[in-house]
Amino acid sequence: MRPLIAFLALLPLAFGQNELTPQEKKDGFQLLFDGKTLANWQTIKRRPNNASWTIQDGVLSYEKGESWLATNDTYYDFVLRLEYRTADKTDSGIFVNASAAGNPGTTGVEVNLISDNGKPATARSSGALWDVAAPAENMSKADGEWNTIEVSVHDRHLSTTWNGKPGLDVNLDDPQYPKLAGRGAYGHIGLQAHALR
16 A cells, blocks of 8 residues: 655645654655645646645645646555645545546545535535545534545545544445446546635
């Protein structure tokens, strides 16, 4: 399994730590975001109102528009750790196993990240496998507070840990999730930028 780590924000916000711990280095994690450049990433335009991705004080963010930020490399089995925070009306997500062509939410899968602290867990809430499976509970923190998430993909099994608690536990080939049929077995890891409302 390929361990990866990124520290991100989904709106222009405060400073984020962008370095590996000694244990993460020992475990073989790769830093995807150094807090200074998008060297491991590419912007993939979705619509004419392309969102701009920015870095301020070590934090990755986006401006109003539609795009997704994809890793330059593709991945099969991996662990992704990141930190993020939301602001009012944030609507974003983490793509895994996504193709650079087409809709990354349907060529791969999306772990939803939205501004919905305190609302019930559904297939469209924070932490959901978007429109497919609800998390164990909605563990998103209030807007402006940092959240941690770990996404693990191993042998077509996706699990998440959200703010220290189990979130999703999904076999991506399970027939109970027919919407997942035909989706990629490997691909880019990505971050979604939806237009801010």
